[in-house]
Amino acid sequence: xxxxxxxxxxxxxxxxxxxxxxxxxxxxxxxxxxxxxxxxxxxxxxxxxxxxxxxxxxxxxxxxxxxxxxxxxxxxxxxxxxxxxxxxxxxxxxxxxxxxxxxxxxxxxxxxxxxxxxxxxxxxxxxxxxxxxxxxxxxxxxxxxxxxxxxxxxxxxxxxxxxxxxxxxxxxxxxxxxxxxxxxxxxxxxxxxxxxxxxxxxxxxxxxxxxxxxxxxxx
Amino acid sequence: xxxxxxxxxxxxxxxxxxxxxxxxxxxxxxxxxxxxxxxxxxxxxxxxxxxxxxxxxxxxxxxxxxxxxxxxxxxxxxxxxxxxxxxxxxxxxxxxxxxxxxxxxxxxxxxxxxxxxxxxxxxxxxxxxxxxxxxxxxxxxxxxxxxxxxxxxxxxxxxxxxxxxxxxxxxxxxxxxxxxxxxxxxxxxxxxxxxxxxxxxxxxxxxxxxxxxxxxxxxxxxxxxxxxxxxxxxxxxxxxxxxxxxxxxxxxxxxxxxxxxxxxxxxxxxxxxxxxxxxxxxxxxxxxxxxxxxxxxxxxxxxxxxxxxxxxxxxx
Ligand code: HEM
Numbered sequence: 001x002x003x004x005x006x007x008x009x010x011x012x013x014x015x016x017x018x019x020x021x022x023x024x025x026x027x028x029x030x031x032x033x034x035x036x037x038x039x040x041x042x043x044x045x046x047x048x049x050x051x052x053x054x055x056x057x058x059x060x061x062x063x064x065x066x067x068x069x070x071x072x073x074x075x076x077x078x079x080x081x082x083x084x085x086x087x088x089x090x091x092x093x094x095x096x097x098x099x100x101x102x103x104x105x106x107x108x109x110x111x112x113x114x115x116x117x118x119x120x121x122x123x124x125x126x127x128x129x130x131x132x133x134x135x136x137x138x139x140x141x142x143x144x145x146x147x148x149x150x151x152x153x154x155x156x157x158x159x160x161x162x163x164x165x166x167x168x169x170x171x172x173x174x175x176x177x178x179x180x181x182x183x184x185x186x187x188x189x190x191x192x193x194x195x196x197x198x199x200x201x202x203x204x205x206x207x208x209x210x211x212x213x214x215x216x217x218x219x
Numbered sequence: 220x221x222x223x224x225x226x227x228x229x230x231x232x233x234x235x236x237x238x239x240x241x242x243x244x245x246x247x248x249x250x251x252x253x254x255x256x257x258x259x260x261x262x263x264x265x266x267x268x269x270x271x272x273x274x275x276x277x278x279x280x281x282x283x284x285x286x287x288x289x290x291x292x293x294x295x296x297x298x299x300x301x302x303x304x305x306x307x308x309x310x311x312x313x314x315x316x317x318x319x320x321x322x323x324x325x326x327x328x329x330x331x332x333x334x335x336x337x338x339x340x341x342x343x344x345x346x347x348x349x350x351x352x353x354x355x356x357x358x359x360x361x362x363x364x365x366x367x368x369x370x371x372x373x374x375x376x377x378x379x380x381x382x383x384x385x386x387x388x389x390x391x392x393x394x395x396x397x398x399x400x401x402x403x404x405x406x407x408x409x410x411x412x413x414x415x416x417x418x419x420x421x422x423x424x425x426x427x428x429x430x431x432x433x434x435x436x437x438x439x440x441x442x443x444x445x446x447x448x449x450x451x452x453x454x455x456x457x458x459x460x461x462x463x464x465x466x467x468x469x470x471x472x473x474x475x476x477x478x479x480x481x482x483x484x485x486x487x488x489x490x491x492x493x494x495x496x497x498x499x500x501x502x503x504x505x506x507x508x509x510x511x512x513x514x515x516x517x518x519x520x521x522x523x524x525x526x527x528x529x530x531x532x533x534x535x
Contacts, residue, residue, distance in 0.1 A: 034296070035291075035292045035295055035296035035306070035503050035504070036296060036306070036359055036501060036503055037504075037505075037506050038501050038505075038506065038507065038508055039306075039359070039501075095507075096506055096507050096508060097508050098508070099499065099507050099508055099509035101506070101507050102507065102509060105499075105507070105509040110496065110498065113496070114495075114496060117491065117493075118493065118494055118495070120494050170494070171494070172304075173304075173475075173476075173479075173494075174300070174304065174404040174405060174475060175403075175404070176304055176404075
């Protein structure tokens with residue numbers, strides 16, 4: 001993949017990530033968020049966060065499959081956009097669903113209750129707090145500072161994806177296709193990831209034993 | 220129990236009359252203009268303008284004085300799983316449902332079991348406009364001007380036997396015209412039930428219209444139940460059968476998830492749903508879920524006595 005093609009891909013990805021938010025903003029401005037604005041805001045931001053998160057997790061497998069190494073830089077871009085929508089989602093929940101927009105209506109106890117009592121809210125929180133450290137450590141400085149541990153830490157992205165999908169599944173009143181579809185996509189991505197690291201480990205073991213064998217011969 | 224009076228309700232939560240009227244006019248003009256271009260389009264079926272008016276409707280003292288929501292709000296945002304699980308599905312797909320002719324079977328423990336043609340079922344009754352608060356279990360609410368008549372009037376007419384303790388209702392099952400019934404989202408047909416005293420309560424009505432017009436399909440045409448102090452799913456739509464029974468009848472959401480939906484399902488801010496609190500609600504159109512939910516949806520004065528001595532945490 002050429003640098004030019006990569007630039008075009010980046011423009012498209014930015015446009016795709018800005019679109020849902022811009023659309024919400026536009027509709028909010030014109031008072032056109034549907035019959036239940038609280039729900040529209042919560043649903044759009046939540047689903048967008050999950051979809052972008054899944055896209056960011058798909059980058060590495062796609063890169064390996066195609067050999068287009070330049071794609072790797074999309075992973076951070078997408079991850080940060082997913083976090084942006086998750087943050088918006090959480091803010092909508094606090095401001096509108098929990099009514100904290102009006103100080104008099106805001107009850108911390110109600111929020112804590114909601115998290116403690118409802119596994120559907122708790123799973124959303126898990127997803128959010130799995131994404132938070134990833135967003136904070138996404139800079140070059142942190143990547144350098146954390147070294148190998150950065151890789152390990154960023155496996156939390158899978159935790160966020162899984163918790164997000166479970167959050168969606170638990171949210172619906174009757175089983176629906178979409179949440180299971182997202183859950184399924186996550187499972188596939190996870191399986192690809194595990195399969196890849198197994199193969200890599202086996203290959204490494206193979207290499208080590210070849211080295212040992214050649215030493216034996218030499219001695 | 221402290222009940223909020225209508226005047227306590229923040230006016231910004233309610234669509235002002237002028238907006239409601241001007242939207243109506245706009246819709247009418249738009250619909251009139253659209254006829255040429257979209258003659259016969261299903262879009263028109265959703266319009267206030269296109270829906271047939273009901274004549275001879277009396278006002279009722281049981282109506283709330285709160286400002287009603289708009290036609291669009293009430294007809295474009297519905298839970299009617301027979302047409303799909305999304306709020307927009309009923310408005311999109313209910314147009315295919317044929318509601319004429321319509322028969323309602325009244326059977327079970329009654330003196331006169333009958334298959335009523337809809338017209339004959341309605342004809343003897345004085346239709347009234349009842350403006351009621353409507354509270355969905357999903358913590359949103361609306362104010363809707365129904366047209367209907369007390370279920371009690373029909374019950375008296377068909378004379379249930381003394382042993383009949385419950386009334387069971389069934390929705391039409393017609394998967395060809397109800398795409399949601401081709402999925403397993405719920406067990407079909409949809410069924411609901413009331414205890415006899417709930418069914419006989421003067422607030423309980425069979426509705427045939429909204430806003431003075433015949434019910435649009437997505438709102439449960441041609442005839443539905445409205446029980447304003449219970450969560451919306453109790454108010455079963457598109458009824459084809461009313462049975463008088465001795466034992467508590469099965470109800471659809473209870474079958475789907477007994478831990479989350481009980482038989483009574485009275486609006487109760489003190490008993491939270493496993494997945495959301497019921498303490499507050501979003502008045503449709505409002506940006507914030509900050510309206511405190513009232514016990515029995517604000518109808519406690521009229522209905523609390525039905526549940527005297529019952530543990531409402533247990534019988535949710
Ligand atoms: C920070 C904690 C979070 C809280 C308190 C929270 C809360 C909520 C609430 C209240 C809803 C709406 C439920 C309804 O209307 O019935 C919702 C929906 C949703 N949330 Fe979250 N959420 C959180 C984090 C997340 C995260 C991090 C993701 C994505 C990775 C996410 C994805 C979703 C999705 C996909 C939906 C469903 C959207 C739809 O129905 O179309 N949430 N969440």
